[in-house]
Amino acid sequence: MQTSANASHPKGSVWTDPKVRAWIFQILAVIAVVALGWFLFDNTQTNLDKRGITSGFSFLNNSAGFGIAQHLIEYTESDSYGRVFVIGLLNTLLVSGIGIVGATLLGFILGIARLSPNWLVNKLATIYIETFRNIPPLLQIFFWYFAVMLAMPSPKQSLEFGSMFFINNRGLYLPSPSATDAFTPFLIALVLTIVAIVFMVRWGRARFEKTGQPFPLLLTSLAMLLVIPGLTIVLWGNPLSWQIPELKGFNFRGGWVMIPELIALTLALTIYTAAFIAEIVRSGIQAVNHGQTEAARSLGLPAGKILRLVVIPQSLRVIIPPLTSQYLNLAKNSSLAAGIGYPDMVSLFAGTVLNQTGQAIEVIAITMSVYLAISISISLFMNWYNKRIALIER
Template identity: 85%
Template sequence: MQTNANASRTRGSVWTDPKVRAWLFQILAVIAVVALGWYLFDNTQTNLDKRGITSGFGFLNNSAGFGIAQHLIEYTERDSYGRVFVIGLLNTLLVSGIGIVLATILGFILGVARLSPNWLVQKLATIYIETFRNIPPLLQIFFWYFAVMLAMPSPRQSLDVGGTFFLNNRGLYLPSPSATDGFVPFLAALVITIIGVILMARWGRKRFEATGQPFPTFITSVVLLVAIPGLTILLAGNPFTWEIPELKGFNFRGGWVMIPELISLTLALSIYTAAFIAEIVRSGIQAVSHGQTEAARSLGLTPGKTLRLVVIPQSLRVIIPPLTSQYLNLAKNSSLAAGIGYPDMVSLFAGTVLNQTGQAIEVIAITMSVYLAISLSISLLMNWYNKRIALIER
């Protein structure tokens, strides 16, 4: 009887052990997920076989047979769907990258302006924020595309800026550079200068922390970045030759062109996201204790230096996490490009390629994987930066 009682207590202690239950539930969850995944895969494969649809990624080697309005790499209609995928990916990254930079700059300016003691500046920033963050981004894209870009004059009546930049309803035409013999020395001098500026900035920060004496890092950096590459140009020659767009017939030839779809999408996403970033910056600045500002002023720091050296560095610890979400939203909102025909991943790959090949599962899986990879990359980079600036308690 004693033996049975001990065995019963042993079994009871096993099932009531939190660690055992945790492992058991995790194993059951994994089995359930695997079983569901296998069921979906088998069901999909069966339905594809019944309809005579072949699966796999061999279609990526087939010729696309259609043109693309914008491509950052060489492309012809004879190229494969795999190359179309690369072009769509690069176009998506281009919009996302430019949009993140512009939205961050504009958002920080508006966030600081929202707290300005100047009544007019504060109200203008408030009107901007409350207006653009409450209008759906797709409508803003339509506004910039149909009401602004397509309303521009024709190429023959282009808006001319200095004889080198031309804006019309077919896009913005820019001079394009071509490398010369002086490019390699210029690039080497620029890289060395940038490394030197980074090392100098670190030294200046350590010097300030040790002695309290500021070093003019910004002015010195600007001087070095201008003087050393400029001296290299004088010695080795101009690193570039510029091809200026020229009006030939009914359109411009030569140079670079930003198509109306790219301009409209970039402006709309940047302006829309900047309104949210401005509120994040405002809340981050207000989260810093007012005693920090008073201490900085008691030390004789000007309002500009107080904001740059005291308030902003501390507010970044509050700003970065929600800022990451806005970067992710901007990257995902770039898929709205399909509304105006900009050749991004969704428009090109999940649109044209899917319609031509019928490989719905493969195309959608690739597109989803691309956006997942972009989002995870942004999150990893921002989380790394957030950990780097985090306060470390001693």
């Protein structure tokens, strides 16, 4: 019987070796994926040839021929589609960057307020979270755009703040800075001050670890930032000159302007994402062992320092992974800008450029690649930060 079994299943059979089987299945999977990709590519190329549609990315050099409401770099209607792509990318990064910073700050404040022993603060934070996280972001974008920004007064009846800031149904007008001759020494002094502060912080922490004596790092750093660059202003003058927006005719001229679409989109994404971040912060804080806070209280630390020095640093290890997902969601939700006409990647490039050129495959491939690159960049940075703050066993 043993001889028969060995004959039917030889010891060196390929299918009895798990490693060999794993390699065979992986090779077959790769072959299947490559074959499917080639089939799709060949089928697409054949259909394009039948319809006389040219493929390739040469269209990026053609003149766009249309205007763009907001562009962070110089642009004219005679510029190429390639420059339109860059403008759409910068506008997407602008919304994502402002939204991530704003949602993080607001989310942390709300998350801490959610745990406040003050009944009113706790309930207000709860109402905010339960309200805004259960309303679709597109509806919130519509609310801020149609019900708030477009309902603002006309430029002649603008809401004025300090004779420098003006808001109306055409946007928010801000003073714009321009460098003077004193900007270079001011910048050099600022950079040197920051470098000195970094070394001072490291020295202060090492001193505290060695002697247990704290050093007033925050107050000293603020004093250095005020005094050293301030001396350059006294010696060389103001490093910046400001251009104040002025009402000329039917609209304001000069300064910077945030168009209504940008304000509505940024507010909606910030407020929406902050509600989710607040719950992440709340759960992260509650994940910290209660004995940690009791030990800190027994040492006589005030509540503020307990939160800043004991609770938050430990809770970050729980907060960072889900926080990364919210950053990714915010960056991808910025594509909802197409609903109100903000010139981001989807609205500008995958919308207007695609309709004018007909290069659907190329345009969609570029747009998808941009969002993939943004998401991977955010993930890599957050994973690096998560590893840096992770607990290291000794």
